[in-house]
Amino acid sequence: MKRRLIYITGIISSVVAAFLTLFGFLATNRLMYLKMKDPDVIMKREILAKRFDEKWYETVRKEGLWIHSPNDYLLNTVFLKPLNTKNTVIICHGVTENKTNSIKYARLFERLGFNSVIYDHRRHGESGGKTTSFGYYEKLDLQAIVQFIRKKIGEDALLGIHGESMGAATTILYAGTFDDDADFHIVDCPFSDFTEQVLHVLRMETPLRSTMALRIANLFLKMRDGYTLNLVSPREVIENVQKPMLFIHSMEDEFILPYMTKELYQAKPGDKMLKLFDKGSHAKSFNDNPESYENTVKEFLQRYGFLSKVNTR
Template sequence: MTFILLAVVLLIGLIYISDYFYKKVIKRRLINEDTTFKEYVNKKLIDEEFYYSLTREDLYITSKDGLNLKGTFIEAQKTSNKYVVLVHGISIGPVGSLKYLDAFYSLDFNILIIHQRRHGKSEGRHSTYGYHEKQDLFLWVSYLRKIFGNDIIIGLHGESMGAATVLQYTELDQNISFIIADCGFSDLSELLKFQINYSYPNILRPLLNILINLINIRAIKRAKFNFRDTSPIKAVENSEIPTLFIHGKNDSLVPWFMSEKMYQVKTKGIKELYFVEEAAHAEAIKKDKKTYDKKITDFINKVLSTREC
């Protein structure tokens, strides 16, 4: 009787904790974009005057599941057939992509900053870590090709969940010129295990697996996606698209070794790995913006020069 009672109490506890982590992971609180913009301006990650001087246009599409999605299109400084889609991470919203503008604009790229579902001015109730988002991205890329032609050069840059999105996108389309994946995770189940272990270091592995399964059941029922189908590393393994992996060595949210694992399993196409010492999650560019911009500039020039040969 005592054993049954303990088992029931344990199960109730796991259900409670799984609900807590579901809300923390899938429905994370969104960060105020105005506050973030001011922070970026103060840290000289964004030149406010330069940003507002750019020619910008709001674009809209409808997702496969009926959500209205927004994007902000910024024209290149001169006529160009080069395009890049900037994909932000969870919580931060599209303002998180603004700190990456400079390098691409200097390279004469037209820039599309998308508002991922549930963020910015896009609709949606759940974040699915690239599962549904990669389909949204496919529609955005298709939109660009429809308007500007199938022969345009298109690259993708993603941060955090955005990195996971652009990497999983390769399952749908290999006709992309390059990918830059900044602090992306390799597998969602493994990421959650890491994060739960970080919060509860003494949790037993069998209980950890049960907890992950309970969170996954909620995700399947409420957000219509399965953790088992959210694994960027599986997409990377089969991708031939030139890819630059970037990660901060002090990242406690998504461990740096996940980018290293993805770099190692990628056996096709150009690949590079750039670690930034002492950088926390999504802060590689904050540590040294000049070096960061040079890294991606050199990578893109290398890829495009190979393409022209």
């Protein structure tokens, strides 16, 4: 009887271990190898919405760059130079998108007197990198791009960063972790903590409600990609950000909830500004409120004296 109980217990333990292993691999695969949007679909979407002007892009002065990441791959980057200025904004797209999605912001900053740098995050578009880490490794890539562009434009030029969704979280992680070589930041719908964000998505899309799933995912994520979810937390570094920051979110966003941006805004010391749009789902604040969005960015730049510097440099 005792031997039989030990045998049954062993079988149950093996089944549980196999299930947890399978779950761990599937969960981390979903994170690390998140399916990308088709580049052609992104391009057609932006052209139809008149956010991407093919003729402008073909004729605008630009420089293609391959910037080395400290993570040992190349980042596909385009320096757009429609204006005779060194003032520049680096634009970070969201997860599953690519640099085509950044063109609409490049045109916005062109109207405000800035050239732009657009690039593909790791494992996105034409950049290298095997996994998506939602800001953990991406912040190092952004640091490399900031350093490269700062050397290119010089210390006297203005340098800003605009990030959307994952790109916004990456911007905060960069600015709050490293010596910040940018002059200002604009973050549109960032998550404040990736653990909370993953749990929110799980509860939205699956019957899972317990944090046990995250503990299992963390174990396998650490083994497979070298980090855990709790290490991707803009909330933990926002108090280190000293440069002016504009926070943007739309109240209709059900994917990354607006409270996360409010939380980050409250925790950020020094110069800051918050704009919450009534209309717009996730990462759609600009798409649904283009004029108000641009006016908000302009107000932010005016409030902290950047527009006057644009006009004199």
